Amino acid sequence: MRGIRERFSVNQADRxxxxxxxxxxxxxxxxxxxxxxxxxxxxxxxxxxxxxxTQKMALLAQQVEFQVCANALGEHHINPDHLPYWAQVVPAGIVALAEAQNEGYAYIKP
Structure with a gap:
């Protein structure tokens, strides 16, 4: 299979x-x-x-893009500076999901 584009949504820590x-x-x-x-x-x-x-995420970050919702960080009083270097903060997770779908990514919710 070629051209696979997968977008995962994780909105609960236990997922x-x-x-x-x-x-x-x-x-x-x-x-x-x-x-x-x-x-x-x-x-x-x-x-x-x-x-x-986070160790598994860091290894995967060599091939996988990790985006973090700025709104969720604010809601949970998390300073973005405390995130790993490979985590990209985006203004809104819901918008990032919609943009990825617009770019042809399939939606996966484990």
Whole structure:
């Protein structure tokens, strides 16, 4: 398969393990696939600190784009400076999801 474009939405912290497993399979089986994760809601908490999850995200960030909703960061009183370098803050997660769909990305919600 060529031209795979997958967009994952993670808006709950407990959904990260499933999302990361899906992303690991996707990047392994389809290394040329374009993958983007948009996180908002309580999903933003998983990007803080050093954990098994952030280590897996950091490895995947070599092939996967991670976008974080600025609104969710504000809602949860998280300073964007505390996010990993590979996490891109976007103004609104819902808009980032719509833009990705407009760009031809399929929507995956693990």
């Amino acid at each position: 990260w393990p499933a999302a990361l497993a899906n992303l690991a399979n996707l990047t392994r089986d389809y290394p040329d696939a374009a993958a983007r994760v948009v996180t908002n809601g309580t999903g933003v908490y998983a990007l803080l600190g050093n954990s098994d999850l």
